Amino acid sequence: MVCGGFACSKNCLCALNLLYTLVSLLLIGIAAWGIGFGLISSFRVVGVAIAVGIFLFFIALVGLIGAVKHHQVLLFFYMIILLLVFIVQFSVSCACLALNKEQQSQLLEVGWNNTKSARTDLERNLNCCGFRFFDLNETCSSDCFRSHQCQPCAPIIEEYSGMVLRFVGGIGLFFSFTEILGVWLTYRYRNQKDPRANPSAFL
Structure with missing residues (x-):
């Protein structure tokens, strides 16, 4: 049976927005968990994740x-x-999926040079120092810095960047189609008459 009634459209739209609410709370929770366990010390990164989560939560509400x-x-x-x-x-999802290795490397280097706190987190978590080369005159928060046997971070980050971009692009692409479904459901639901309302009332 085709879902074309007022109640069915209403229930589908409510379910979609409940899904968006759960995703927004999950995004806020992951950001808070990351900073709580010391995985992320960059307040800019956490702030962006929490801001996106709050924005999505209000849209869903x-x-x-x-x-x-x-x-x-x-x-x-x-x-x-x-x-x-x-x-x-x-x-953004299409751009993530379309980036080649050279473009990924350039973007990673720009991000590395512009975010000092995220750089510190990466060096500590990946146990590496520097981006392209390891300079003994610079400070580094990784454990390998004490023995001066650190590898540069670029090869380690680039190894995972393609997989992360494909994952983020795929998830973003999936949710973008749920959003266009939400637009279509909303448009149809707005033009449907509530069977419990006054039949002579305007839509």
Whole structure:
């Protein structure tokens, strides 16, 4: 049976927004766990992850309230915001999947040079020093620095960067299609008549 009724559209939209709520709470929780266990000391990285989680949580909350109350204004703004998020996320996901090794290496080097706190975390967690070469005159927070037998971090990071980019791109691409599904559900749900409402009332 095709899901075309008012109640079915409402339930599907509510379920989709509950999924977004769980993902947003998971994102905030992972960021807090990373800084709590000392895996991440960069407040910029944690701040971005938490900001994205909070933004996603509020979008899901607006969609959930709009779906439950069949609120036309909330559903309209939810649909527009979700469409914009879809465009950005789809573009970023395609870019992640399309990057070659040379472009990945250039982006990693730019990120390495611009984030000192994240650099410290990588050196400590990967047990390496420097990006392309190890300079004895510089300080390093890894354990290998005491014995002066450290490897540069670039080969280790580049080994995993392709896998991480494919994973992030794939997850982003999957969720971008759920977002366009949400836009379509919202558009259809807005134009459906609530069977419990006054038949002579406007949509």
